[in-house]
Amino acid sequence: MSAEEAGLAPRTPQAADDTGAPADRPAGATWPWTLAGLVVVLALAAVTRLLDTGIPDLLEGTALGDLAAVIEYPVYAIALGLLGNAVLTVTGLRERLAGGFRTEFFIKTGLVLLGASINLGVIITAAGPALVQAIVLISAVFLFTWWLGGKFGLDDKLRALLSAAVSICGVSAAIAAAGAVQARREQLAYSASMVIAFALPSIFILPWLATVFGLSPEVAGAWVGGNIDTTAAVTAAGAIVGEEALQVATIVKVTQNALMGVVAVALTAYFVLRIERRTDAPRPGVGDLWRRFPKFVLGFITASVIATWWLTTVPAAEGKATIGVANDLRTWFLILAFVSIGLEFRVASLKEAGWRPVGVFAAATAVNLILGLGLAVLLFSGFSVT
Amino acid sequence: MSKTEADHREEPPAPATGRRRSIDEDWAATILGLVLLVLVIAGVIPTGLVP
Numbered sequence: 001m002s003a004e005e006a007g008l009a010p011r012t013p014q015a016a017d018d019t020g021a022p023a024d025r026p027a028g029a030t031w032p033w034t035l036a037g038l039v040v041v042l043a044l045a046a047v048t049r050l051l052d053t054g055i056p057d058l059l060e061g062t063a064l065g066d067l068a069a070v071i072e073y074p075v076y077a078i079a080l081g082l083l084g085n086a087v088l089t090v091t092g093l094r095e096r097l098a099g100g101f102r103t104e105f106f107i108k109t110g111l112v113l114l115g116a117s118i119n120l121g122v123i124i125t126a127a128g129p130a131l132v133q134a135i136v137l138i139s140a141v142f143l144f145t146w147w148l149g150g151k152f153g154l155d156d157k158l159r160a161l162l163s164a165a166v167s168i169c170g171v172s173a174a175i176a177a178a179g180a181v182q183a184r185r186e187q188l189a190y191s192a193s194m195v196i197a198f199a200l201p202s203i204f205i206l207p208w209l210a211t212v213f214g215l216s217p218e219v220a221g222a223w224v225g226g227n228i229d230t231t232a233a234v235t236a237a238g239a240i241v242g243e244e245a246l247q248v249a250t251i252v253k254v255t256q257n258a259l260m261g262v263v264a265v266a267l268t269a270y271f272v273l274r275i276e277r278r279t280d281a282p283r284p285g286v287g288d289l290w291r292r293f294p295k296f297v298l299g300f301i302t303a304s305v306i307a308t309w310w311l312t313t314v315p316a317a318e319g320k321a322t323i324g325v326a327n328d329l330r331t332w333f334l335i336l337a338f339v340s341i342g343l344e345f346r347v348a349s350l351k352e353a354g355w356r357p358v359g360v361f362a363a364a365t366a367v368n369l370i371l372g373l374g375l376a377v378l379l380f381s382g383f384s385v386t
Numbered sequence: 387m388s389k390t391e392a393d394h395r396e397e398p399p400a401p402a403t404g405r406r407r408s409i410d411e412d413w414a415a416t417i418l419g420l421v422l423l424v425l426v427i428a429g430v431i432p433t434g435l436v437p
Contacts, residue, residue, distance in 0.1 A: 049437065105411045112419025116426075149425040299416030303423050310427050321433050325426045 010212040037100020041343065044084055045335045060386075074203065074236035077335045081342015088343070103340035104172075107232040108296040110333030111250060115236075115303030116326040118247050122385050123304055126248060129379035130222070130255040137226050137260060137372055141167035145364040152356045157183040160267055161191040162357060166364040169257050170195040170229030176264035176292055180272045194361045196345060199233035207240040215376075218383045221245035222376035225252030227368050232337045239334065244385045254297050261292035 052073040088094035142163045149159030157178075164177035176190040177183070206228065210220035221244065224237045231253055238249035265288050307326070311319040365367040425431045 102411070105415050108412060108415030109419045109422075112416055113423060115419075116423050289434055295412035296415050296419075299419050302416075302420060306420070306423060306427070322426060322429075325431055325433055325436055326423055329426070329431075334437065 002089050011046075033096045034099030037097035038102075039100070040088075040097055041100055041102075041106075041336055041339050044080045044339045045101050045332065046341075047078065048073055048080055048339065049332075049336050051076045064374035066255065072240045073331065073335055074239050074338045077338035078200070078203065078342045082345060083342070084339070085343045085345060089339065093352055094343070098324065098344065101340040101343045103232055103337050103344065104334050106340060107235060107339035108299075110337060111235065111254070112232070112296055112303050113326055113330035113333060114246070114250055115300035116174055117243075117323055117330070118251070118304050118309040118385075120301075120304045120308040122247065123251055123301065126251045126383065126385075127255065128231075129383065130225075130252045133222060133226055133252060133372075133375045134255045134259055136375060137368065138167045138256065140371055141364060141368045142263070144359060144367050148363055149357075149360050152360050154356060154360060155187070156271075157181045158187045158190070158357060159360075160271070161187055162194070162361055162364070164260075164263060164267070165191045165195050165229060166361055166368060168201065168260050168263055169231060169253065170233075172231075172257070172294070173229075173260050173263070176268055180264045180267040190357055193346060193348075194358060195229045198361065198365055199228055199230045199349070200345065201339075202228045203233050203236045203240070203315075205363075208236050210241055210245075214375075216381070217242050217244035218248045218385060219376045219380045221248030222252050222380040222383075223373050225249035226256070226372040226376060227365075230341075231257065232334075232341055235334055236338055236341075247385050248380065248383070250300075254300055257294045258297050260294065261289045264292045365366040 036105055055076075056068045057063070059065045085094065088097060131222060145163040145166050146159050149162055154162070161174045161177050161183050161293070162179045165171065167173075174188060174195065176320040178188045178191075193284045206224050207220070210223065215223065220241045224241065224245065225234050225248060228234045228237055234249050234253045235246065238246035241249075268288070311323070314322070422431070
């Protein structure tokens with residue numbers, strides 16, 4: 001059965017962004033439906049906020065009190081999103097409302113606001129180890145996935161997509177790679193689905209493993225940021241571990257995001273010159289790098305610059321209270337993103353992929369986890385965000 | 387996989403539009419995030435307003 005027959009193709013040419021959001025909305029999606037989709041996301045986010053603050057108070061002193069106290073808002077948001085997904089799928093409304101599930105926009109706005117709570121000095125200090133980790137991890141995992149994909153007999157383009165997705169930043173890397181190597185739409189759909197299918201459990205498993213291993217918040221953050229493929233899932237897992245872990249995880253992930261353009265341009269050159277052996281194609285240049293650079297990274301750094309400067313001009317208590325408002329706004333945008341992840345999760349295209357790409361992706365994820373843990377311990381053991 | 391590969395061997399690459407949308411969302415998210423931060427710092431969005 002082809003992707004079209006499975007009902008995948010209309011949604012999947014740009015199947016999703018790095019957060020898992022479909023970048024290609026259904027053709028029938030109209031403005032009022034998009035607005036209605038936004039209302040659904042906002043309503044579920046409001047319920048998430050209520051549960052996050054209300055449940056621990058409600059269950060305090062009961063047998064479930066300790067459990068409720070450690071459940072963070074991403075858990076409620078994703079669970080409600082998945083529940084909403086099921087309801088909207090059964091009622092046949094999900095595709096129409098999907099225009100309002102703007103995971104990428106929500107997560108990037110949230111990350112720009114997160115920049116306000118991170119001192120510029122922390123970003124500068126973490127940038128070195130984050131860059132080393134990103135370069136080593138991306139290179140090693142990309143090459144391993146490429147090699148293993150070859151052993152499993154995968155098509156070169158699918159190998160490139162899977163390698164980019166698992167080693168850099170999930171679906172946006174797969175999209176960038178798909179553009180670079182002229183991949184087919186169903187290959188992008190498979191890659192996007194695998195990213196989300198592996199990222200969702202990682203949101204909960206990695207924070208749990210970090211606790212089991214007794215990792216410091218900074219090392220746990222670096223591990224989460226270096227391993228989980230989608231930026232939204234990294235943020236969710238980081239938030240579950242704690243604020244310090246979230247800050248380091250974000251810096252590591254943003255660094256990986258920033259390197260995406262380099263990999264995309266390198267892939268373009270490799271496929272044009274080595275795989276297709278075309279001599280007439282223009283060489284990729286600096287303009288291509290800028291086009292593929294994720295611009296929200298600049299917003300993240302600018303927010304940190306503004307907040308760091310502003311905090312030097314006001315009394316500490318006033319500064320803390322004001323940045324707290326920015327943090328509340330950030331939490332809202334992250335909740336909107338996590339709800340959207342749940343609303344958009346699809347398993348159909350994963351079934352289409354067959355076992356070989358899934359096997360390659362799983363093996364690459366395992367290598368990513370082990371190598372990423374080693375690098376996080378090596379590079380971030382003495383690091384502190386305070 | 388083989389059948390789908392054969393079916394779509396000449397499928398035109400589509401990511402260009404998605405990439406443009408992604409880039410637009412990048413800038414939109416950047417601008418909104420920074421505007422909100424400035425409004426917070428300027429006191430237009432005061433403490434206690436955000437639930």
